[in-house]
Amino acid sequence: MYEIYRETTYAMEYRVVYFTELQDHNKEHEINRAMAGEHFCDGFIKDFEKDKAKAIIDGLLARMNEGERLSPEDIVRELGPHAA
Numbered sequence: 001m002y003e004i005y006r007e008t009t010y011a012m013e014y015r016v017v018y019f020t021e022l023q024d025h026n027k028e029h030e031i032n033r034a035m036a037g038e039h040f041c042d043g044f045i046k047d048f049e050k051d052k053a054k055a056i057i058d059g060l061l062a063r064m065n066e067g068e069r070l071s072p073e074d075i076v077r078e079l080g081p082h083a084a
Contacts, residue, residue: 001044002057004075005037014040014064016057041072044084053082 001019006012017034045053056078064070076083 001042003034003042004040004057004061005034006040007037014061016061018054041075043076043079045079045082046084049082053079056082 002016003019004014004016006014015034015037017030019031022030057075060070060075060078
């Protein structure tokens, strides 16, 4: 499971957290950081070829942080067969 959120700090950058990959040492920090942000999109990615899905998400975040306007539906569409 992932969540894409927008930070509410000065930078206002989009970020992603993969909840299923959090460890005990970073779980609380990452969840609090995401909860403090502005929710944008969430969903599940298939475990098979998850690295490809993460690369797609990273690319989408870069585009959004450069000013491109994407919708949650665009995210799911771009993930294509990697979305669960």
